[in-house]
Amino acid sequence: MPTRRQFLAQSAAALTLGPGLAHAMGADTEVGIGLLAHGPGADARPLAVEQLMWEVSKRTSIDVRERPGRVDPATEALWDWPLVVWIGTEGVPPLSEAARGNLRRFLKAGGTLFIDDASPPGSDDFDASVRAEVAALWPDGPLDDLDDEHTLFRTFYLLDKGYGRIRRRSALQGVLFDDRSPILYSRNDLFGAFGRDTLGRWLLPVVPGGSQQREMAFRTGLNLVMYATCLNYKRDQVHTTAILRRRRWKADR
């Protein structure tokens, strides 16, 4: 994890070198995160999304929208944010049927929902709400642990597990649909590791601690954004050379 000073210096360099950064195509085509407005969690991690997306924009080629949207799952606004994050700190009531139906269609149409359990250590209320909600939302399959080979762990950084501000449960969970995981679930307060105040200080400490843990949390978050946009690209890329050379593909020119 670089120091803040190093980071600012590298960022300045990137601004001068990066191709095409000056001409965005508009907000609709930028990659951003919508925060699901259901329960108090949407406000629990201020500036976390901005910080993550800032890191994404500096470390990758993705054209980001830093500020998150706040989306009501029952409205059409949900569809402006193909990647939605649901942060929870306590038990929440079930979604309305309208919200649930809209969210289900959203996920099946290509959207991704990342659920982040930011509740205090020892509290399982939000977890219980999530499991009940996912069971209702996605009756086709339960939340299962992602295996080590899941593309999420190699979309950009090579990771061995999911990281976060705390270490409550190392395994990430998800549901499977159409060769992808439209719902992903972390109990490690991932977005809690991202927030900074205006002076650049981290808003929350990482537990058990250390800059490496925070860096690994950023890498998990960045992989999440990359997974939402690239899906299983990394799964077939390792085979690129073999695909090109298989069956004597050749050019006749």
Add this chain to the structure above:
Amino acid sequence: MLQDLFDAGGEFNAARFVWLHTWSGWVVLAVALMAAAVLALAWINTRPVAGRRRGALLALRGAAVALLAVLFLQPGVRLEHVTRVRNHVVMLLDASRSMALPGEDGSRTADVQAMLADQAGVIEGWRQDHQVDLFAFDDHARPLAEAAALPANGDATRIVAALEDVAARFQPEDLAAVVVVSDGADTGVLGEAVPGTQEAPAGVTAVAGRLKAPIHTLFTGPKAPPRDVAITHVAHDDFAFVRNAVSIEATVTVTGYDGLTLPVTLRRGDTVLGTKQLTVRDGERRYPFEFEFVPDKTGKAVFTLEVGTAPNEQITVNNRRQFVIRIIRDKIRVLQVVGRPSWDQRFLRKLLKRNPNVDLISFFILRTGASVQVARQNELSLIPFPTRELFEEQLGSFDLIIFQNFTYRGYRMRQYLPLIRDYVREGGGFVMIGGDQSYTPGGYADTAIAEFLPVRMPQGPEEPIIDGRFAGRLTEAGQRHPITSLSLVPEDNADIWAALPDLSGMNRVLGATPDAQVLVTHPRQRADGQLAPVVATREFGQGRVLAITTDSTYRWAFQMAAKGGDARHYYKFWGNAIRWLIKDPALNPVRVEADRDRYPLGAEVTLVTRVVGDDYAPAADVSVSLTLERRWTDAGGAQQVSRLPPIEVTTEATGEALVRLTPEGEGAYVVTARAALPAGEVTDDEVFVVAPDPVELRRTAARADTLELLAKAGKGEARTLKDGLADLPRVEPKVVKVNRRRDVPLWASGWLLLLAILLPSAEWFLRRRWGLL
């Protein structure tokens, strides 16, 4: 002979030995027993007599008994005048192409005709008892009026098939003989016999057994095999996959040459695909060759395999072999290069991955040179961008290349851009999708890519991006174009386009190129006085190009679902686009097809032309012009091209028009169908080959051994032309009526009676003299 002895007046036409007695069988048996007893008694009572004397006595006794037996049985000659039904002598004359090759004096056919003229007297003699029927044969037998009309143009030599025709045409008892006159270069069952074998193939013995008449053979051919270099074997698949290596195996057989070097060339149309050297070595006749090439476009193509002509070569027609291979696509090979991950890329990749007909190679730029690096390389899953491999080595292996918000800058790729232009010109498909790294921001305005894009890009300082949402507007051309036809019903198509979610953001362009077709525009923004193109196409050389100046078509899938719809229009649009870009034949509104790929000389060719309208329904009353181009090699080895007058046809209610024609000669034919449709002139090509059956000329050596096997199986004689036809055994014709008859007794002769007295008298005299009485 009997007739000559006993029928001096020539009143009869048949004579034979007969017994004229009328004794019953019992009487004859009793007399025979008595004669045996007399001989036995003589044997017994002569035992005391010394050797010679006993022999003389027994001889006299035996002669006397035999003579009495003759007188008892009354032998005679029966002279008859009978009426016979003439049976058939079938002459099967080889009419295959190999008979035009050199024989002993002239061509093999000429030698046969000369022999038949020379043997006309023999044949005329046969006609007294037989009907002589001439047949020409190649793969089957057919009646021949006269030997002078014997052709040498058959594409096969199937002697057994010809014999089966004879067996089917004649009752076995009506045949006197079958005479096969051939060079023995059989291309059927008989030709499978290995030289030197004594056993005829089963099919030969079977047909010979059915005929029940002798099968004679007359061999015609040179004493030494002709000097020849022949392509005797070509193995290829009828189908091959585009951009997959195709192998063609061939065997060249050399006869009568040593120390020779000749080129062996494989061509596709006029393009040489490969040349190898044939070096003839002592004692080696067969030379295998293998050619490998990679077809780069789909469709039927005529291939020519050719070996050079040797000095003084006698047979050159077998130095060339033409064949058709249908090149098809196994999967559509798509290279998707993405400048940065985005929602548009995410949905397009998903679409391409879900298409079972697409083999997708994706390459995404996940990090640029400007990106901050906070991890060691081994902590990242990134791999280098293999530009040389993708855009130089493997470029031609792709059917379609998609540049999605991708700039070539920063990857040392400028030298590959002309290669991509050439790739498109030669038939590749290309899509550029908009974005902040595409078109002008991508730096393409003054590159080779700009030469084939359907839009013109600004290079000036104006803002290259137009922000904001907009509804894509279907142009008049877009209402008909296969890419933007989201429904077969035009009215529905307009409704679908009107209901599609808004797009968002687009690249500023100066307008479409003059030969582009703009299908969708911005509803308000203008470029060059026209509404700014959002979706535009262009044909460049043999290739096709699609430009989309926005990176938000994913909204047609995702936002459509938000409204309760689904992604099918998005899938339809891109599915159409891919099919159009790769020139899917099914999208061509005019199609022409021949009923076969290869025709023998003189065969009728059926061409079916099908026309569909904008809605892909059969289009009736459409005028189509068919032109035929023939390419062939003349006797001197020169390539010739001729064009036949156009054939004008009009489609029926089924959208089809049928043409039947008989090509004038051998060669490769290209049929081009042209129709003037509302969208402009549309053409389609078809190819076929007209050529003699290569099997007939792959073996040019005459084979006497096959004819010998046939004659042996048919219990006939194997001869050469020099031996002629005289005295060939034949089955005699059947007698159906005896008009008159006369018996000439041989026993009623005074001399025989005298002899019957003298023989016992002589025995009595000798017995008395030797003291035996």
